[in-house]
Amino acid sequence: MTKETFLHDKHIALGAKMVDFAGWEMPVQYSSIIEEHKNVRENVGLFDVSHMGEVFVRGKDSVDFLNSIVPQDISKLSYEKAVYCQLTNKQGGLIDDLIIYKLGILEYLVICNASRIDEDLNWMVRNSKGFDVKIDNQSHNYSLLAVQGPKADVLMRKLGLSDYQESFTIKPETIAGIKLLVSRTGYTGEDGYEILVENKNSEYLWDKILDEGKEFDIKPIGLGARDTLRLEAALHLYGNDLDENTTPVEAGLSWSIPKDKKDDYNGKSVIEDQLHNGTTKKLVGLRMLDKSIARHEYEVYYNGDKVGVITSGAPSPTLGANIALAYVKNNKEICTGTIVQVMIREKLHDAEVVKRPFIQKRNKVKLL
Amino acid sequence: MTMPENLLCSKSHEYLSDNGDNTFTVGLTDYAVEQLGDIVFLELPEEGSEFKKGDTFATIESVKAASEIYMPISGKIIDINNSAVESPEILNEDSFEKGWLVKIEPTGDVESEQADLLEYEDYKEELE
Numbered sequence: 001m002t003k004e005t006f007l008h009d010k011h012i013a014l015g016a017k018m019v020d021f022a023g024w025e026m027p028v029q030y031s032s033i034i035e036e037h038k039n040v041r042e043n044v045g046l047f048d049v050s051h052m053g054e055v056f057v058r059g060k061d062s063v064d065f066l067n068s069i070v071p072q073d074i075s076k077l078s079y080e081k082a083v084y085c086q087l088t089n090k091q092g093g094l095i096d097d098l099i100i101y102k103l104g105i106l107e108y109l110v111i112c113n114a115s116r117i118d119e120d121l122n123w124m125v126r127n128s129k130g131f132d133v134k135i136d137n138q139s140h141n142y143s144l145l146a147v148q149g150p151k152a153d154v155l156m157r158k159l160g161l162s163d164y165q166e167s168f169t170i171k172p173e174t175i176a177g178i179k180l181l182v183s184r185t186g187y188t189g190e191d192g193y194e195i196l197v198e199n200k201n202s203e204y205l206w207d208k209i210l211d212e213g214k215e216f217d218i219k220p221i222g223l224g225a226r227d228t229l230r231l232e233a234a235l236h237l238y239g240n241d242l243d244e245n246t247t248p249v250e251a252g253l254s255w256s257i258p259k260d261k262k263d264d265y266n267g268k269s270v271i272e273d274q275l276h277n278g279t280t281k282k283l284v285g286l287r288m289l290d291k292s293i294a295r296h297e298y299e300v301y302y303n304g305d306k307v308g309v310i311t312s313g314a315p316s317p318t319l320g321a322n323i324a325l326a327y328v329k330n331n332k333e334i335c336t337g338t339i340v341q342v343m344i345r346e347k348l349h350d351a352e353v354v355k356r357p358f359i360q361k362r363n364k365v366k367l368l
Numbered sequence: 369m370t371m372p373e374n375l376l377c378s379k380s381h382e383y384l385s386d387n388g389d390n391t392f393t394v395g396l397t398d399y400a401v402e403q404l405g406d407i408v409f410l411e412l413p414e415e416g417s418e419f420k421k422g423d424t425f426a427t428i429e430s431v432k433a434a435s436e437i438y439m440p441i442s443g444k445i446i447d448i449n450n451s452a453v454e455s456p457e458i459l460n461e462d463s464f465e466k467g468w469l470v471k472i473e474p475t476g477d478v479e480s481e482q483a484d485l486l487e488y489e490d491y492k493e494e495l496e
Contacts, residue, residue: 035433
């Protein structure tokens with residue numbers, strides 16, 4: 001049976017088209033994916049992302065435990081800060097990608113992908129032996145709303161955000177009498193906030209944001225536009241661009257991995273070897289040179305040889321071109337500016353290797 | 369948007385409209401384009417090519433995915449809608465008058481091949 005978020009009735013009332021996503025019935029679009037996409041780039045959009053997982057990690061060994069399961073150095077994460085992380089297996093493959101927030105001295109919040117909550121929890125519990133930690137899955141008690149776009153900040157201030165918040169920080173806030181955890185993070189490449197709210201208050205908060213956001217031309221945004229927005233920002237989607245057989249180095253995430261981390265973590269030897277000696281495959285951005293659209297699992301060719309596969313592809317409403325992410329052989333000849341071909345319905349179509357992200361991101365990702 | 373007369377629909381959401389001169393117009397129903405959402409790409413066959421009933425003759429892509437379009441009856445392509453290829457978004461506005469796909473000359477037994485197609489009203493009812 002598919003699960004519903006606490007905002008399900010709101011989506012139906014707004015005329016959303018609902019689809020199954022990772023076992024959840026979620027809004028894919030309210031009006032039009034392209035319109036919704038543009039509204040987030042130009043104004044502001046409100047997303048229900050309550051399907052995502054919230055896991056609290058508390059206890060004396062929280063830092064050591066988290067440090068043993070991600071390549072990032074959690075000992076350097078300071079109070080009320082957030083960091084983009086990967087949950088790696090023994091071979092360095094990706095079990096999930098996460099954001100970890102430090103809420104207190106010995107209290108952390110892990111936000112994980114809806115499709116991976118069970119795997120993440122199993123893995124965390126299995127790896128917690130010998131650590132004094134409590135792993136507390138609270139996914140069923142919280143809703144998560146995202147307010148994203150250039151007008152997100154002014155809207156949040158109007159709603160009563162008490163304090164200036166830097167990018168990649170989290171703070172307890174009270175908005176309209178409701179206690180929330182507000183972080184300046186997102187999955188669109190825009191400035192914006194994500195708001196963790198208890199289920200019982202989610203409908204009230206949803207309405208309040210839409211109502212107060214009217215003067216900023218807010219729109220509810222479905223998962224369809226969330227996907228095109230994240231793709232333009234070249235943010236990975238687990239299950240498409242990331243999986244258990246792909247390491248963070250292959251996925252182009254080396255920037256997020258500290259080179260001097262002392263503690264051991266799952267897959268460290270593989271990841272460190274790849275950081276020094278390179279990988280056999282690499283993630284690249286592609287821009288189609290005709291009107292065709294490269295989709296997930298289409299093959300990529302170079303000089304007549306199959307060199308890779310598309311992991312995500314869609315039209316880019318911002319660029320007016322079709323873009324894609326692909327894994328290709330880590331061959332020096334395949335670099336920015338190289339023309340490769342994508343096999344689409346038995347025909348080869350030219351695509352240019354371009355820099356990621358495809359657009360200029362307007363949020364700032366802070367390194368530890 | 370005007371609905372053509374003599375319209376039959378397939379369960380895979382193509383329509384077939386009898387032009388009365390032994391030619392037919394084929395397109396996608398308003399329900400189909402509404403379900404697809406923003407249409408961003410359309411690939412049509414070349415004039416002169418022939419297809420059997422049920423063959424894939426065109427591809428349409430929304431932002432999210434690519435879908436195949438099937439021939440409601442066997443026929444030879446005698447005209448294609450180039451403005452729909454140029455600006456596939458016109459299908460979202462009107463898939464009947466402006467956003468038709470191809471015109472065909474039937475090559476099979478029209479009557480028997482039409483047997484599993486539905487009148488527009490019945491098609492609409494089936495969707496509910």
